[in-house]
Amino acid sequence: MITVLVSGFLTDFTGGARTIELDATPASVQDALTCLWTRHLALRDRVVTERGELRPHIGLFVNGDHIRHLHGLETAMKAGDELTILPAISGG
Amino acid sequence: MPKPQHLDVRSGDILLLVGTMKGAFLIKSDGGRATWTVAGPYFPGRAIYAMAFDNRRDRHRLWAAVNSPFWGSYLSSSDDFGRQWTESETYSVKFPEGTESSLKQIWQIVPGATDQPDTLFCGVEPAALFRSDDAGASWSLVRGLYDHPHRTKWMPGGGGLCLHTILPDRSNAQHIHVAISSGGHYRSDDGGATWQARNVGVRAEFLPPENRFPEFGQCVHKIACHPSQPTRMFLQNHWGLYRSDDRGDSWQDIANGVPSDFGFAMVSDPNRQDTVYIVPLESDEFRCTPEARLRVYRTTNAGASWEALTRGLPQEQAFETVLRDGLTTDAMTPTGIYFGTRSGKVFGSHDAGESWTSIMEALPPVVCVKATRV
Numbered sequence: 001m002i003t004v005l006v007s008g009f010l011t012d013f014t015g016g017a018r019t020i021e022l023d024a025t026p027a028s029v030q031d032a033l034t035c036l037w038t039r040h041l042a043l044r045d046r047v048v049t050e051r052g053e054l055r056p057h058i059g060l061f062v063n064g065d066h067i068r069h070l071h072g073l074e075t076a077m078k079a080g081d082e083l084t085i086l087p088a089i090s091g092g
Numbered sequence: 093m094p095k096p097q098h099l100d101v102r103s104g105d106i107l108l109l110v111g112t113m114k115g116a117f118l119i120k121s122d123g124g125r126a127t128w129t130v131a132g133p134y135f136p137g138r139a140i141y142a143m144a145f146d147n148r149r150d151r152h153r154l155w156a157a158v159n160s161p162f163w164g165s166y167l168s169s170s171d172d173f174g175r176q177w178t179e180s181e182t183y184s185v186k187f188p189e190g191t192e193s194s195l196k197q198i199w200q201i202v203p204g205a206t207d208q209p210d211t212l213f214c215g216v217e218p219a220a221l222f223r224s225d226d227a228g229a230s231w232s233l234v235r236g237l238y239d240h241p242h243r244t245k246w247m248p249g250g251g252g253l254c255l256h257t258i259l260p261d262r263s264n265a266q267h268i269h270v271a272i273s274s275g276g277h278y279r280s281d282d283g284g285a286t287w288q289a290r291n292v293g294v295r296a297e298f299l300p301p302e303n304r305f306p307e308f309g310q311c312v313h314k315i316a317c318h319p320s321q322p323t324r325m326f327l328q329n330h331w332g333l334y335r336s337d338d339r340g341d342s343w344q345d346i347a348n349g350v351p352s353d354f355g356f357a358m359v360s361d362p363n364r365q366d367t368v369y370i371v372p373l374e375s376d377e378f379r380c381t382p383e384a385r386l387r388v389y390r391t392t393n394a395g396a397s398w399e400a401l402t403r404g405l406p407q408e409q410a411f412e413t414v415l416r417d418g419l420t421t422d423a424m425t426p427t428g429i430y431f432g433t434r435s436g437k438v439f440g441s442h443d444a445g446e447s448w449t450s451i452m453e454a455l456p457p458v459v460c461v462k463a464t465r466v
Contacts, residue, residue: 009163013181042181046163049194050186057162087162 002026002077004036005084006043013042029060030073032083047085057088099131101152101173101466106422108430108451109154110438111140111460116156118174119451123465125428125442128451134174142417144201145464146227148209152466155228157198157214165198167214169228185214185222185231191238193218199256200417205265215255219246219272223284236285242275242308249273249311249330256416257312262319269325269340274311277327279340290336293343297331314358314416315340318365324394326368328358328416330376335395346395351382357419361444363427366394369401369445371414371431379413386410388419388429390445404448405439412437415459422463432458 004020011018020039026032030052037044047058054060060067061084067075077083099120101107108119108128115133134140135158142157154170156177166183170176187193197217204211204223214222214231221234237243246253254273261267268280276291289308296303296310311330318324327334327343333353334343347353352372361367370389374382381387385407387400406412413434422428427444436455441448 045166045183045186049164050183051192051194053194055162055164 001079002032003082004032005082007086009087010043010046010085013046014040025079026077028073028077029062029067029075029083032077033073043085059086059088060084061086093136094133096134096136096174097131098175099129099173103466105466106424106428107145107173107464107466108438108440109143109145109156109460109462109464110432110452110455110458111143111156111417112432112436112456112458113139114456116140116143116174117452117455118154119438123424125424125440128440130452131174134177135168139197139459141459142198142200142215143460143462144203144212145462146203146212147464147466148203148206149227151227153228155201155212157201159197165195165216167198167201167228167231184229185216187220188233191233193220193238196252197254199254200258202258202260205260206262208265211265213258213260213268215258215270217252217254219243219253219255219275221255221258221270221284234284236280237270237278237287240278240287242289245309246272246275247309257315259315259317259325261317261322263322267322267339269315269317271312271315271327273313273330274309276308276310277312277315277340278308290340291343292341293345294327294329294334295332313356316358316360316368318360319362321365324366326358326360326395328355328370330354333370333395346391348396349398350389351387354379355414356416357414357431359419359421359429361427362421362423363425363444364392367392367444368395369419369421369429370398371419373413380411381413384408384410386412386433386439388431388441388445388448401441401445401448403446404441404450417460417462418458420461420463422465424465428463430461430463432461434458 110117115136117132139159144155146153159165168177200215210227212224222231257271259269278287314328316326325336333347335346355372386405389398419431430440432438434457438452
């Protein structure tokens with residue numbers, strides 16, 4: 001099982017839940033997201049593009065580390081990991 | 093987040109749809125157009141590049157293009173003048189599988205021809221056209237334009253590579269015009285199946301002198317046309333002001349007496365053929381009103397001459413910018429004209445530009461103004 005953490009705007013699409021437990025044990029961040037979409041489809045288009053790429057101003061963190069500094073969407077995951085989705089600091 | 097104020101809208105009211113970089117606003121007046129009431133912000137924090145009102149089939153449907161650098165872009169509609177807006181589980185405007193593109197921003201939404209009351213068009217970045225034939229419930233990419241061999245050679249302008257203007261011929265659904273920055277003006281004569289670049293005579297100031305009049309690649313900022321005179325068109329270019337008398341096949345320079353032929357906004361008068369309004373800007377390097385005077389220019393003779401309309405507009409220290417969708421008209425008599433500025437001001441005229449009043453003074457930067465009579 002892994003845990004997905006969301007906040008703010010995205011909780012509009014999770015019924016208000018900030019913590020989502022995924023019973024599956026996905027092998028990668030990409031697999032975890034695919035699993036997440038089956039639970040909360042509305043998160044998908046808001047987090048990734050129609051090409052499946054992470055939107056430019058969205059950050060994904062595995063146990064607190066940005067996947068940019070790991071292996072991107074191919075970053076490996078294991079049972080007990082925590083995946084956090086956050087909007088970046090940008091704009092004006 | 094701020095809770096939006098709402099409007100009670102009645103038949104006969106004039107409604108301004110104002111898109112800003114931080115949300116949408118609705119501004120209402122009765123038919124007298126003397127006093128105005130504002131509502132919003134809707135979609136606070138989102139950039140609303142395009143809005144539209146669809147009153148075909150007795151609808152009263154507002155449309156908004158909702159853009160976020162974080163969460164992507166989608167179309168939302170309201171059938172109760174903004175009290176409730178749709179936000180679907182999945183986004184409806186998407187590049188299909190088999191294309192290499194992903195939607196960056198929605199720049200335009202426009203109802204289709206009169207005899208196609210369930211058709212809408214939507215222009216996006218990267219430059220492409222989408223079409224709905226079920227009143228906006230679903231959208232599909234117009235492949236005839238997307239697959240055009242020119243597409244891979246189009247270059248982004250300062251705002252991105254966007255299809256920002258869609259001009260369906262109201263009397264002939266086969267004829268559709270679009271403008272792309274920087275791709276130029278394209279026309280379809282078969283309902284969107286095939287497209288031809290139509291830019292003869294339009295200059296590309298940013299290209300070397302030997303290639304200043306290319307087949308395509310111009311940075312066309314806006315095109316306009318009177319609905320009952322589809323053969324005569326007008327074009328505000330990135331440097332250049334033009335008229336066509338052959339549905340865009342060729343263009344003639346009509347920058348006769350304007351302080352600058354650079355600008356974005358252009359709109360035709362729905363009550364008078366050959367009457368067009370623009371707001372010139374000084375240059376591409378200094379995109380503000382020339383001589384710090386806020387002037388709308390009007391031609392009533394298809395560009396043979398232009399006159400400045402200034403009564404009620406600031407004529408000192410007015411460093412304003414009106415963007416391509418920031419100028420609009422209503423269909424009242426005399427014509428109402430409205431525009432919004434990047435400094436968040438909205439001005440209006442209820443006498444075809446003879447005099448102006450301030451309607452709003454402190455909105456976020458205005459990128460879109462549309463007007464309709466309910």
